[in-house]
Amino acid sequence: MAKTPSEIWKDKIIQYRKKCQGIIGLSKSIRYVGIVNSYGRTLTGIVRPNVKPLLKSEQVKNEFFIISTLMTLRKDTVSAVGKLDYVLLQHQKVSIVIFQKDEMTYYISIDRSAKNIDKIINIIKKTI
Incomplete structure (x- = not known):
């Protein structure tokens, strides 16, 4: 029997x-892992236990909207500059x-x- 779109x-x-879950288990330094669609909607996300989130709910929505917009707009430049490897944003706390x-x-x-952030990034890249 075929699966319904909802089941899929x-x-x-x-x-x-x-x-x-696999990514957050790679390092104790990883605080949060989430997957966001092209509209900025969180499909799933995990905060490491005993870690206090730094952003409030509305801030998270805005952050993900900005990131998804950036990633969507960058699609047009792939042919000129090549496929995106990763983006690294360095803040004071994270x-x-x-x-x-x-x-x-x-x-x-x-x-x-x-x-060892470079090592963590390389391990994540292999997992994704």
Whole structure:
């Protein structure tokens, strides 16, 4: 029996959730892993237990909208500059690493105190 579109969607969300769980398990320095669609809507996200989120709900919505808009607009430049590897945003408290795969954006925050951020990014790239 064929799956309904609703069942297919639920299966996809479960796959994304498992992917997030795998990524957050790669390093204790990873604070948050989320997958956002091209409209800035969070499909799934995991905050590391005992980690206090830095952004309020409305701030998160705005952040994801900005990131999804950036990623969507960048599609036009791929032929000129090549495929995007990742985006790294360095803040005082956290580093944000953004990857894109199959129209989905992976938004990952990492403690700024992490000594080996390049290593963490390379491990995440292999996982995604």
